[in-house]
Amino acid sequence: MAAESVEVVARLRAAGCVFAEDEARLLVEAAAETGADLDELVAQRVSGTPLEYLVGWAEFHGLRVAVAPGVFVPRQRTAFLVDEAIALARGIARPVVVDMCCGSGALGLAVATTLLAEGVPLELAAADIEPAAVDCARRNLAPLGAPVYQGDLFEALPPELRGRIDILLANVPYVPTEMIAHMPPEARDHEPHVTLDGGVDGLDVFRRVVTAASAWLAPGGHLLVESSEAQAPFAAAALTDHGFTPRIAESDEHYATIVIGSR
Known part of the structure; x- marks a missing residue:
């Protein structure tokens, strides 16, 4: 050395x-x-x-x-959510995939790259409320020709996606507000709090997504979100309340918990 x-x-x-x-x-x-x-x-x-x-x-x-300063850094555990999304998308002819709260666009990029390498054609779009994230995601997704929209959750999406989304990746903020102070300083002091803060119980943004998601998903479409192990049963109950069939998946390898709602 x-x-x-x-x-x-x-x-x-x-x-x-x-x-x-x-x-x-x-x-x-x-x-x-x-x-x-x-x-x-x-x-x-x-x-x-x-x-x-x-x-x-x-x-x-x-x-x-x-990635760039002011943009959420993708976590290795979220690869589990990507793998679950890929498995679901393989059963759909030309799936429409949306990466919401996309940050750098890493989730959409990973799903699309894997599916395209397997010969599965797809339509990909992404969205985020943060301008820095949108700029970064556009850099990452430009080679795929995927549009990246700026705005608050579904308000960012064009109306032609309504009712057509097969796979909705929604890695929404889920850290309870009072727990942000206990996060590692790399996240707490450098990543925008809007990308971390999920409200009192960490599920505020998730509930907003679930409330509107059914109108945007295609029949048989899937919503995938990451959560903590403790939050997962409450997230699943919210999905049930809005007409979804929920499933909780856990990975010991990735130390990850995700909740999937199928329409």
Whole structure:
């Protein structure tokens, strides 16, 4: 290992970075590729800036997804939601997929990339309320020709999608408001709270989605959301109340819980 990298590893390890060697390698590569000052990158990482913001991308579902400051960083556990969505979409001829609260567009990108590689044609769209997220998602989804709309939940979508969505990926904020203060500083201090805050019990945004979703889903369509294990039964009950057939799925591998509502 070069002396420069050894020094970076030592600084990161002293700051408490668990994967100091991997992070050092990525920061050194980012500095070389972009011309950024390595010392400044390391100083920002030590101060708590998410690594993904500094290198400009996040690894998700085997893909390199562009991210930028002010944009929600995709979590590795959400790959489980993507896998479940892909399994459902395989049974639909040319599925219409919408990534709502899309952030960087990582979920839609992962679903579409996998399905297209399997020869499954699809129609993909995404939406988010945050301008920075919309700009980032457009960068990621441009190669697929997928539109990204800005607005509040279903208000962002064009009317021609109404009643046609087969797979609705809605990775809505689900952290209870009072718990945000206890989150890791990388998220708490750097990601917009609108991407984290789910209200008193974490389900406020989810309830808004469920209330309107049936009008936008195609017959037999599916809504997939991530939740905590404790929230899942309440989310499933809300789906039942709005005419959906709910299913709770859990992954020990990903430490993830998702709730699926089928119309």
